[in-house]
Amino acid sequence: MLIIDQDVDAPLGGRLDRWFDSYNTPGTVYLPLVMVDSGEQIDSGDTSFTQVYGDMLDTALTRPAGARMAVEATRIGSVLQFDVSITNTSGETLSAANHATLTALVYEEPATANAIPLVVRTGTTAITTLADGDTGSTTFEATVTGLNPSTTRWVVIADYLPAGSTTAYDTLQAVEGP
Amino acid sequence: MQRWIVGIIVAAAAAAAVSAQTLYIPASANADGVNQTRWRTDLQVKAVGDAPASFTIELLKTGVDNSEPTTTEHTLAASESLRLGNVLETDFDYAGTAALRIIATDGGILATSRTYNDDPGGTYGQTVPAVIESEAFPFGRDATLIQLSRSPDPSAGFRTNIGFVNAVDSSTAIEVDVFESDGTHLGTLTRNLPPFGHRQINDVFHAVGADDVPDGYAIVGTTSEDGRFIAYASVVDNGSGDAIFILGGVEVASLPLDPRLVVFESFMRPG
Numbered sequence: 001m002l003i004i005d006q007d008v009d010a011p012l013g014g015r016l017d018r019w020f021d022s023y024n025t026p027g028t029v030y031l032p033l034v035m036v037d038s039g040e041q042i043d044s045g046d047t048s049f050t051q052v053y054g055d056m057l058d059t060a061l062t063r064p065a066g067a068r069m070a071v072e073a074t075r076i077g078s079v080l081q082f083d084v085s086i087t088n089t090s091g092e093t094l095s096a097a098n099h100a101t102l103t104a105l106v107y108e109e110p111a112t113a114n115a116i117p118l119v120v121r122t123g124t125t126a127i128t129t130l131a132d133g134d135t136g137s138t139t140f141e142a143t144v145t146g147l148n149p150s151t152t153r154w155v156v157i158a159d160y161l162p163a164g165s166t167t168a169y170d171t172l173q174a175v176e177g178p
Numbered sequence: 179m180q181r182w183i184v185g186i187i188v189a190a191a192a193a194a195a196v197s198a199q200t201l202y203i204p205a206s207a208n209a210d211g212v213n214q215t216r217w218r219t220d221l222q223v224k225a226v227g228d229a230p231a232s233f234t235i236e237l238l239k240t241g242v243d244n245s246e247p248t249t250t251e252h253t254l255a256a257s258e259s260l261r262l263g264n265v266l267e268t269d270f271d272y273a274g275t276a277a278l279r280i281i282a283t284d285g286g287i288l289a290t291s292r293t294y295n296d297d298p299g300g301t302y303g304q305t306v307p308a309v310i311e312s313e314a315f316p317f318g319r320d321a322t323l324i325q326l327s328r329s330p331d332p333s334a335g336f337r338t339n340i341g342f343v344n345a346v347d348s349s350t351a352i353e354v355d356v357f358e359s360d361g362t363h364l365g366t367l368t369r370n371l372p373p374f375g376h377r378q379i380n381d382v383f384h385a386v387g388a389d390d391v392p393d394g395y396a397i398v399g400t401t402s403e404d405g406r407f408i409a410y411a412s413v414v415d416n417g418s419g420d421a422i423f424i425l426g427g428v429e430v431a432s433l434p435l436d437p438r439l440v441v442f443e444s445f446m447r448p449g
Contacts, residue, residue, distance in 0.1 A: 001440045001441075001442065002439060002440070002441045003441075003442045003444070004441065004442070004443055004444075005443075005444050005445075005446055005448075006443065006444070006446075007445075007446070007447065007448055008445040008446055008447055009447060011445065015443055015445075016445055019443075031445070031446055031447065032444045032445060032446045033444065033445040034442065034443065034444045034445070035442075035443050036440055036441065036442050036443070037440065053442070056442070057440060057442060058311065058312045059316075060438075061312060061438065061440055062312060062314070062316045062319075063316060063318075063438065064318060064319065064438070065437075065438040105441075116444075118448065155439070155441055157441060171440075171441065173438065173439065174439040174440075174441050175439060176439060
């Protein structure tokens, strides 16, 4: 399980869009906006945080992964290159039609113990056609200028818009490193 | 779509997300059975570690909607272990069968139970363990129950009862496939569990029309996408009434292929 923050006024990697895609309701929303599994579950505003967030995580932890994924990240100058191998086990073909995407969220290890890291860089790429059961590989990168290599951390999230869902995305699998 | 995002002061928002500990005792009784048996359940709860604990017990009556269950509260001193004898009677003044939902409202707890025939000549019965809520089976993952039997002789061999607890606050449809040990499919049963409902199918092999099944198994799943359930079997000796309790297990083939990394993302205004 990984808990990460983003600045709502400077969102990165289209992740805030995932929240709003799931919310899909006009009008005012109240901070914090939170989600697991790319918007498969969301919540917002003042709430019974421990209970509500805990229930969200408990539910998410019982769900099966929709992909097997291996990620190798290499720092090359000012970029972090992600080499991803992914096997689709979702039961659906992944493609542009269901907005299948790989997103890297890059953050620095917090200096304070128990602090929640803040996403500072991202990279993203679309998953081209990958039938259920098939394995594919791709490479994409995130610019990491100014980040200390020794404290740079990342998570790569594979997600898509499942059949039957008109707006809420779902995470297939995620891999963190180093 | 226009977005309006309003910040509020949320001191606790960044706190680690840890849910209250919730446990289920899938079966309990305070009921008279066949052959003058008197079934009772003793519940044991212990505070873990060196801290005191508080917990509630919710009575999930068999066959009804338990969205608003009767609840009792208890407090444990640090390291204390509490035995609640015939808990359905003493805590709830309830006669019948039920599941129990135990929620640690403060601290952590360990729980187990025994359901037994309170015979004057000596008791016999079965341990019914507590099941952590997160171990309830979701849609897409089946529970397998093995070591099941049925004898056509009501005074010899065994009979098998299968029970379920709904772990969510909405109806959950349950599907039970029953097999002989060689994989021969004997039949399918469906039941609907109301919110936090508890149900039991007695003599499950007979319910699918099977007569003599020395060794069998059952696979239980839900067809409700939001459903989550706990499944168990009680295999009863027809001669003595003694029973063994079997919790639904996960077959390796139905486990997720990889450990799943869950990412919790929050969007806030730093500072």
